[in-house]
Amino acid sequence: MSKRLFIKKDNCPQSHACPSVKVCPVGALSQVGFNAPVIDYSKCIACGKCSNFCPKKALVLGEQN
Ligand code: SF4
Known part of the structure; x- marks a missing residue:
């Protein structure tokens, strides 16, 4: 089983520059x-x-079947 990244849009306030964009190494x-x-x-x-x-x-990093 592999992991896959998901976005929970309901959790994102969508009111600022996303800080996570800069931490992604790729x-x-x-x-x-x-x-x-x-x-x-x-x-x-x-x-x-x-x-x-x-x-x-x-x-969210979750399992992908
Ligand atoms: S930081 Fe980048 S490579 Fe790592 S899970 Fe997030 S989007 Fe994927």
């Missing part, structure tokens, strides 16, 4: 305006740094 997160960040799954290595960093728990 540039897999991007943000347009103050919208919730978007995941580029072709880059994401499911390392969990962004999900650990997000204070709102809007980025």
Whole structure:
């Protein structure tokens, strides 16, 4: 079973520049305006740094069947 990153938009206040975008080591997160960040799954290595960093728990690393 592998891990996959999910965004819980309801947890994201969408009112600021997402701090997790900068902690991603591979540039897999991007943000347009103050919208919730978007995941580029072709880059994401499911390392969990962004999900650990997000204070709102809007980025969640979960199991993928
Ligand atoms: S899980 Fe890791 S690689 Fe994927 S978006 Fe978050 S910080 Fe980037």
